Each structure stands twice: as C-alpha cells, then as structure tokens.
Amino acid sequence: MRLRRPLRMLKRASAALTAAPTGQAPDVRQAQRAAEHLARLVRIPTVTPPPGPLSKSDAALFAAYREELEALYPRVFAAAEVETTGRAGLLLRVPGQFAERPVLLMAHQDVVPVPVDWAAEGWEHPPFDGVIAGGRVHGRGTLDDKGAMVVALEALESLLTDGWSPLRDLYLFFGGDEESHGAAAVEAVRLLEERGVEPWMVLDEGGAVATQAFPTLRRPMAVIGASEKGMMTLRLAVESLGGHASTPPRQSAPGILAHALVAIEDKPFPTAVHDVTIEMLEGVAPHVARPMRALLKRAGRRRSLLGRVVPRLGPELAAMVRTTAAITQLEGSPAQNVLATRATAVINVRVAVGSTCDEAVAHLRAAIDDPRVDLEILEASEPSPVSPTGDDARWRALGAAVSASYPDAVTVPYIMLAASDARHVARISPAVYRFSPLAMNKAQREAIHGPNESVEISALGAGVTFYRALLTGDALGPSDPAAS
Missing domain, CATH: 3.40.630.10 (Zn peptidases)
Incomplete structure (x- = not known):
C-alpha cells in the first residue's frame, strides 16, 4: 500500500504535465x-x-x-x-x-x-x-x-x-x-x-x-x-545438430535461446539510486507538484522507495536507476526449411554507475541459468x-x-x-x-x-x-x- 499511493499520485500529476517555455528569446x-x-x-x-x-x-x-x-x-x-x-x-x-x-x-x-x-x-x-x-x-x-x-x-x-x-x-x-x-x-x-x-x-x-x-x-x-553509464555488447549463442525442418527436435537452438532471452527480460537488474540521481531529484523537488515534492525533497532518505517507484514512471527514468539489457540482433537458420545449427542474439548492456561490467555479466548468467547458452563479451567499457x-x-x-x-x-x-x-x-x-x-x-x-x-x-x-x-x-x- 505504501508504494501504490505515491505511484498513483505521481501518475495523476504526470498526466497534467504541459510543455513550458524554454527561456528568453535569443538574438x-x-x-x-x-x-x-x-x-x-x-x-x-x-x-x-x-x-x-x-x-x-x-x-x-x-x-x-x-x-x-x-x-x-x-x-x-x-x-x-x-x-x-x-x-x-x-x-x-x-x-x-x-x-x-x-x-x-x-x-x-x-x-x-x-x-x-x-x-x-x-x-x-x-x-x-x-x-x-x-x-x-x-x-x-x-x-x-x-x-x-x-x-x-x-x-x-x-x-x-x-x-x-x-x-x-x-x-x-x-x-x-x-x-x-x-x-x-x-x-x-x-x-x-x-x-x-x-x-x-x-x-x-x-x-x-x-x-x-x-x-x-x-x-x-x-x-x-x-x-555516463558503461557500455557492453554481448553475444549469446546456442548450437545444435540442425537438420531438416520436417523432423524438429524437442528443443531447438532458437528455442533454447528464446528461453534465455525471456529470462533476461523477466529478471531485470536490481535498482540502485545513485548519489547523482538523488541530487537530480532533490534539485527538481521545489519545482514539481506538491504530492511529488514531498517525496523528492528528502530523496536521499527514501532511496528504497524511489528504487521501486521510479522504474514505473517510464523507460527514461527507469534506466537511470539500474543497469539495462536490450536485445538488439537475432540470427538463426539461413533458410526457412532448415533447422538452425547455431542461433545467436546480441545484447546491448548499459552498466549503471556504481556497478561494473563483471557484475552485469554475473547477473545475466544467473538469470539465464542454462549451460547450453554461451555468453561472449564482444566489447566492454566501465561506467x-x-x-x-x-x-x-x-x-x-x-x-x-x-x-x-x-x-x-x-x-x-x-x-x-x-x-x-x-x-x-x-x-x-x-x-x-x-x-x-x-x-x-x-x-x-x-x-x-x-x-x-x-x-x-x-x-x-x-x-x-x-x-x-x-x-x-x-x-x-x-x-x-x-x-x-
């Protein structure tokens, strides 16, 4: 109940948002x-x-x-x-x-x-x-x-x-x-x-x-x-024997890969409200509607609540409080009637400030929890x-x-x-x-x-x-x- 009430207040206030003028007229x-x-x-x-x-x-x-x-x-x-x-x-x-x-x-x-x-x-x-x-x-x-x-x-x-x-x-x-x-x-x-x-x-x-x-x-x-967040590109790969599409196996390479991708999206990274984000929230606090003002003016003392509320306010704000993983590219069989011998997916990871690339990889491995899915780091840079x-x-x-x-x-x-x-x-x-x-x-x-x-x-x-x-x-x- 404590989470639902502030979330409802923020959504009601957000619905009334209108664009504001963007400053003085330049030359x-x-x-x-x-x-x-x-x-x-x-x-x-x-x-x-x-x-x-x-x-x-x-x-x-x-x-x-x-x-x-x-x-x-x-x-x-x-x-x-x-x-x-x-x-x-x-x-x-x-x-x-x-x-x-x-x-x-x-x-x-x-x-x-x-x-x-x-x-x-x-x-x-x-x-x-x-x-x-x-x-x-x-x-x-x-x-x-x-x-x-x-x-x-x-x-x-x-x-x-x-x-x-x-x-x-x-x-x-x-x-x-x-x-x-x-x-x-x-x-x-x-x-x-x-x-x-x-x-x-x-x-x-x-x-x-x-x-x-x-x-x-x-x-x-x-x-x-x-x-700025760190950036990491990963490739997930699953291999199988392949063959003719008329005799599919019980589990195919694309099917195993699909389970892994669903697991990644079903198990998002934990939230963590960084000090910079706290400073941002407290900075806007005097200028927002009263229900939100009360929540944000002491943001530093309400990290746990904000970590649950902020991700529900939209993808931009959600990405500010956690590492994200986006599925961007998929590849499987070269023909419509051929079983894939190898299915791959590229994952674009943006690593939260305060975390590391190693921690992001560990989270993804735990979420997938399937030794048949190989995880390869293509590139990585820390926050x-x-x-x-x-x-x-x-x-x-x-x-x-x-x-x-x-x-x-x-x-x-x-x-x-x-x-x-x-x-x-x-x-x-x-x-x-x-x-x-x-x-x-x-x-x-x-x-x-x-x-x-x-x-x-x-x-x-x-x-x-x-x-x-x-x-x-x-x-x-x-x-x-x-x-x-």
Whole structure:
C-alpha cells in the first residue's frame, strides 16, 4: 500500500504535465545565421564510416565537411592549430595566455544512417536536405550532434570577431566516428596525454534543456551529465545438430535461446539510486507538484522507495536507476526449411554507475541459468567517473551559462544513459560533463537516431548564448588559472 499511493499520485500529476517555455528569446539574427550554417552542414551526409580505412567516398565527404567548417568559421580556423586524429577527427587548439588548466569542447561530425526508403520511415523532409521550415532545421544530425557543434563554433567565431581571446588554452575536438565507438577520440586523447595536456574541464554532448522530461515539472530541465553509464555488447549463442525442418527436435537452438532471452527480460537488474540521481531529484523537488515534492525533497532518505517507484514512471527514468539489457540482433537458420545449427542474439548492456561490467555479466548468467547458452563479451567499457557538481567552479560555470541562455530552466546533474566520446577523456580530466545547450521536447528526443530529427531555430540561438556565456564567464577566465 505504501508504494501504490505515491505511484498513483505521481501518475495523476504526470498526466497534467504541459510543455513550458524554454527561456528568453535569443538574438534573431544570431539564431538564423546558426540555422543556415547548420543546414549547410546537414547537407553533407557524413554517415559514420564502417571499420577500417576510409573509402574514397567517405574520405571525400569528411574532407568536404572540413572545408565547409573552414568556410563558415574562418576566424576559428585562422586562430587555431588544427590536426587530424584517427580517420576523420579534428583536434583544434586556440592558444590562450596560459597553457595550464585548458578547456576542451567536444562534438562529433558523423551521424547515424537513414534507410534508403526514408519516406517510408516517416520523414517529413529528406533527411540530408537541411530544410528550414516551421521555425526549425530538419535533418539527420540537427540534434545529434551537428547542432551542438554549430552553436559552439558560432559562439567562438563571434567572440573572436569581437576581439576576444581565451585566457586558458581552448581545445576543440570533433569526432569522425563517435557513433561507432569513437576511435578518433581515442587517438585524440592519446595525443593530449602524450603532450601532458590535462583539461581542467571537458564538455561534450549528452543532456539537453528538456521539457516533458519529468512528471509535473513545468519548467525546462537542463540536465547535465556528470557521468555516463558503461557500455557492453554481448553475444549469446546456442548450437545444435540442425537438420531438416520436417523432423524438429524437442528443443531447438532458437528455442533454447528464446528461453534465455525471456529470462533476461523477466529478471531485470536490481535498482540502485545513485548519489547523482538523488541530487537530480532533490534539485527538481521545489519545482514539481506538491504530492511529488514531498517525496523528492528528502530523496536521499527514501532511496528504497524511489528504487521501486521510479522504474514505473517510464523507460527514461527507469534506466537511470539500474543497469539495462536490450536485445538488439537475432540470427538463426539461413533458410526457412532448415533447422538452425547455431542461433545467436546480441545484447546491448548499459552498466549503471556504481556497478561494473563483471557484475552485469554475473547477473545475466544467473538469470539465464542454462549451460547450453554461451555468453561472449564482444566489447566492454566501465561506467565513467563522477565529475564534481555542487559548489565546484566548473559546475557553477555551467549553471551560470544555462541561466544566461535559458533563465527559466532548472539545472541538475544526471547520469547519461547513452555513450559519448567523452568517456575516453575521463582518464585525463577530473571534470567531464555531457550537455548540449539545445531545447528538446519529448518528440525531439525520441527522433534522435529516428525519423524527423529537427531543432528549433530559437534553440540554436540560445545555444550560442550559452557558449558565449560559458567562454567569457569568470570561472573559465580567472586572473590566475592555476589558482582555480
């Protein structure tokens, strides 16, 4: 009964949720310029290249993309030392007065593919036409992640035009294969590490200025990733003798595998409400409806109850409090009348901060509990360290930039559910954050990697304001960088 009552209250309050305004109106010309530049970049279909050396066509696309960046942001590229990392990554250094405690801003050039028959998938505009209509820029990459790249470059270009120069060294890294594990980012981090560069702060993609993201919260929610989940890919395999489909065995390889997959979904990972999630919940508490406010304002004392309630509020919130396992690929017989000699499934696991890949594997083995199912780890990376929040100067700098660009937003930390190039930088920097300063409603967040990806022109303008405020704020430019 104690669980049912708060759950009913939260669901009733959530049903009344409406979208809120996303902040002050940015400079119209600034926003329109960013939109036009983003549209030009969307028209270059820099789809993540397959593993191995770049093909001639992929190399030409990424070369064209770099040329377009140089044409759109001439002052940035004139001021910066530029080098290529990996196959298509771009690493820029804009020298400051001090080399100590540099700042690293990140984004990625590559995008996920779209089907050949994109219209059948439901796209309203061709995904690589960069259409500007209805107050938005439409197309693949507008949110993930060319939009964030554009607003950072627009801000830096405008500041350099105004005669500004950074006090600290400023690095920019634009990955070329983030959507396929980020080999370019790994190479860039290796170069920085060899040169003794230890970024004082790193900012990459991740959270956003989200509406319709939290039950009963009517204000925008600027969620900044202070960490991100680990990522692991597993292959389950079952082998059998095969044969003709007219004489099937009592248990086939696909059937055994199916039992294993059902067991994984029937036995989810245990919940654990991390300190970062507690900080997020307590941060939004003053701004939600009363029934939820009472529950969240003392979230740290109610971890057990929240661990049972939060997973029932939707998949986004559920993923914040546990490791998840998603079944993504299946393979069996090569023909309709042939028994499979081998059936396989690929499982994508996102490992909760506070847990480990080994613990995730142990849970899956126990859930399956069948020695006939072989489990192979294809790749694994542990959850990222937690970056400082609270009264830390870097966290305050991010909050001040959000206030300058989205004054109505509630700024809170969270654990990023997806993976980013930022995870590769964590070993050389003590403060790695994940945040795209773009307003996104629920439909827009769902369109990332799906049809009808788009960004509001006004959000691009606000994003430029965010980066201008961040780069010129006191925390990133103290009189003595080594003292901060």
